[in-house]
Amino acid sequence: xxxxxxxxxxxxxxxxxxxxxxxxxxxxxxxxxxxxxxxxxxxxxxxxxxxxxxxxxxxxxxxxxxxxxxxxxx
Numbered sequence: 001x002x003x004x005x006x007x008x009x010x011x012x013x014x015x016x017x018x019x020x021x022x023x024x025x026x027x028x029x030x031x032x033x034x035x036x037x038x039x040x041x042x043x044x045x046x047x048x049x050x051x052x053x054x055x056x057x058x059x060x061x062x063x064x065x066x067x068x069x070x071x072x073x074x
Contacts, residue, residue: 001015001016002016002054002056005051005052006051006052006056013048013051013052016047016051017047020047020069023069023070024040024043024044024047025040027039027043027070027074028040043073046069046072046073047069050069050072
C-alpha cells in the first residue's frame with residue numbers, strides 16, 4: 001500500500017492512515033485536552049510525510065516501521 005500511496009493512490013494513503021489511527025489517538029491522549037486535536041493532526045501529517053518519503057528499497061517489516069514512527073512522534 002505504501003508503494004501505491006507513493007504513486008498517488010489516495011485511497012491507499014487513506015487506508016494506511018486508518019490503520020494507524022488507533023496509535024495516533026492513543027499518543028494524542030498524552031497531551032492536554034486543549035492540545036489533543038492539534039497533536040492528532042500533527043501526527044497524521046507526520047505519518048503522511050513518512051509514507052510519501054519512505055524508501056521502499058530498504059523497508060523494514062511492519063513492526064519495525066511502527067516502532068520508528070512511534071519513536072519519531074515522541
